[in-house]
Amino acid sequence: MPNNRSFEEEKLEKMSRRDEILDAAGELFSRRGFHATSMRDLARAVNLQGGSLYAHIDSKEELLFELVNRAADEFLYNAEAIPAHISPKERLERLIRGHLEVIVRELDYATVFFHEWKFLNPELQSRIKARRDDYETHFRKTIEAGVKEGQFQVEDVRLATLFVLSALNWTYHWYRPHGKLTLESLSKHYCTLVFKTLGAC
Template identity: 40%
Template sequence: MVVLVGVKMHNKEELWPIVAKLFGDNGYQGTAMRDIARALEMSEAHVTGLLGTRDEMLWHIVARVAGLFLTQARTVPRTISPAEQLHLLIYRHLEVVSQDREHVRVFLRDWIFLNEAHRQEIQAMRETYDAYFYRVIVAGIKEKAFRVPDSLLACLFVLSALQWTHQWFNASDVLTFTRLADQYSALVLNALGSDHIVPLDGAIDYLYQKEEQPD
């Protein structure tokens, strides 16, 4: 058995938030392997053996976040109205941001530094995710639930607004999160000309009662 002297043994899941914060604070390109090793109190060789190379670490973080966003979007049922679907899509997005802010920051900024194959894979996942919002907005326009002249521009507006939420969205507890998410959804829906009223307390409970299994 090989004993690593001076190296602290950790559960890998405890290490990823530290790596994500380093990438988030300094950027992927500004974070060297020695910086990661120092923060984790390990040798560079042990870090590589445990978490992989810097490229592999970036892929792990980015792919994890992309998967979380898609998983959340897939839970939104198509049996509720377009306005309710959009509200729930926004809520689900903010859940990921609230729970994994550092990871989301790396995902949004540093995914372009992935190798070509991984970059294409993430691009495809991003396009799939965007399509959930586009489909709902198009449906809302057809039903006259949203009053906007251009569905693509409306979709870009919503997604662009959501991309910046990791910079400021901070909820200390479930109640604060629900209120912030509901108010944010109400602002977006209002910007799209929707008459849908978002109850600012317990709105998600209301939607849960109407949910069925998504298609």
């Protein structure tokens, strides 16, 4: 069935082309910002004519949402993969490792997630907001459980959660993927600091 095969091939090519466009958008949005990137810049980055880009995507906004949403997928995937039976301290260690892993390995996506999401329209923003809240809840519930089980000593769980997530989030501002600091070393140091922050014993 040569016709069917070529249809499949065409679909696969379109999909990989779309991933390529997404990666280019991630790089441009994270470096220059969403508003300073034009469709023309994007087309140039993937060697397409401006017009042909519209065969693959509808708008710049659609790309922004997909980038932010994929980053949310990654963060949540890591958090949801953590087994429920391990201790709060071990859970938090995996949450920290997973969080830093997404930032370090997907720095462009993470930057767009943290830095450009406010340029989504209100409806899309509220969809992402709900996923962010879900994600934050993993951290808060883990810290709460740790306090309940006597592993953490914390005065105000909400503020402590904010403090810890803030320290982790900011990593995208300064982390250099080709620098000396590996994900392993960063995670180890940051786990130690977070545990001290939470008075872990």
